[in-house]
Amino acid sequence: MKEYEIIIETINPCGGxxxxxxxxxxxxxxxxxxxxxxxxxxxxxxxxxxxxxxxVIVTGDGNGYMVRYTFTE
Structure with a gap:
């Protein structure tokens, strides 16, 4: 197992x-x-x-809602 700093950015379609x-x-x-x-x-x-x-892993629902995860060792 490795230790990571994880930045989680939640992006909605209105605010970007x-x-x-x-x-x-x-x-x-x-x-x-x-x-x-x-x-x-x-x-x-x-x-x-x-x-x-x-x-960097980006997830989303296809309607503008996204969550971007950035993993730094």
Whole structure:
């Protein structure tokens, strides 16, 4: 298991990214994918890495509601 800092951004269709709600937590998890599968409320749309090498997983409902998880080791 690895320890990650996880930034969770909840984005709604009215406010967009500018008005997203952000939460930062630390967790010891098996993998980012397993964490989102267990704790996410929407299906995964995309999994990428940002310029810093952090894992970024975006989930959504297809109607504008999205949750973006950024995992930093």
């Amino acid at each position: 990214e500018r008005h997203s709600q952000q939460e930062i937590i630390e967790a010891e998890i098996e993998s980012p994918e397993a964490y989102v599968a267990q704790n996410g409320r929407f299906p995964v749309i995309d999994t990428t890495r940002n310029a810093d090498g952090d894992v």
